[in-house]
Amino acid sequence: MIQLAAPDFSAGLASALEALEAPRVDIPVIQPAEPFLDMAGEDLRRRIFLTESETGESLCLRPEFTIPVCSAHIAQSVATPRRYSYLGQVFRQRREGGNEFYQAGVEDLGEPDEARADARALSEARALIAQFVPGADLSIILGDQSVFEAVVAGLGLPAGWQKRLVHAFGNAQALEAMMARLASPDSAARPDPSVAGFLATEDVAGLEAHIEQVMQETGYSTHASRSPAEIAARLIGKQSLDSTRLSAASLDALKAFLALDVPLDRAASALAGFARDAGLDISGAQQAFKARLDALSERGEDLGAIHWRAAFGRPLDYYTGLVFEVSAGSNNLVLAGGGRYDRMMTLLGAREPIPAVGFSLWLDRIETVRAGK
Known part of the structure; x- marks a missing residue:
């Protein structure tokens, strides 16, 4: 098989990642398919390259790093907190670009101060992009699935509907369809x-x-x-x-929440105003959200340069809280993305819950922007 050449800045990026106190880990290219099929989300599942072992085990070419890095951590019973970095090829069908490309990133496992870990992940991703795409005008967008979950729970919907809505978070079309069903259950x-x-x-x-x-x-x-x-x-x-019907007031509240789209330095007040107007007690989610803002400020991040969009999610099912993307270039290419995925660790077999957050960098897209395209 012809090895796809890594971009010329890869060695420097690998060194920069290890300097973040995140030793590099090697992950086999051939992976068990089941964890990706169970946890990665429909958008990734339909793009995985699948095969079988001689014994009939379902295998795949490595489509991303987060799941196998976490699986390896659990299998080796390593103590936490622990950080890992990676850089290597991933394989999946894409609408644009090649089906083999390089990704790099960091997984941050077991840090009990979740606000601090969230802020570090976003800050490190932004700093790496700024370092390897110097002078680029960066666009940073942030969402929070845990806030959405708190709003949905506060509306008093049955657990089944809450699960459906949370599963569709970040997919505007799916959310609109579900809200239409909640508004007019007779159409079911x-x-x-x-x-x-x-x-x-x-x-x-x-x-x-x-x-x-x-x-x-x-x-x-x-x-x-x-x-x-x-x-x-x-x-x-x-x-x-x-047969469940969402009241007009609750439906309006859900729509009002999903419409929130403000700079991050105004996000806490916008969220508080929404909760007050909707009559929802989401104080726990608000406190965690504010703690992350404080942690980002402590790291010197300009909150006015980051945008919070309440409806923003990423197309991977394992996220549970913070989600973010960093974009740049004339086509606003997504160069980095990540978020929090606490529940995944126990689903992968961890004996106790392990808080987890991380981010990935798309090296081919970074190379495109570096070339001025």
């Missing part, structure tokens, strides 16, 4: 006529018996699939979600 699909009566009368026992009969008649084994009770519970839950 009707249940199958054979089960509609059981659902309408909340006859759980009758529904289970009906499902069991259908499974027997069609030859489905309850040992090889979900049980009638499990299927009934899913149908009832779906019917409940589909």
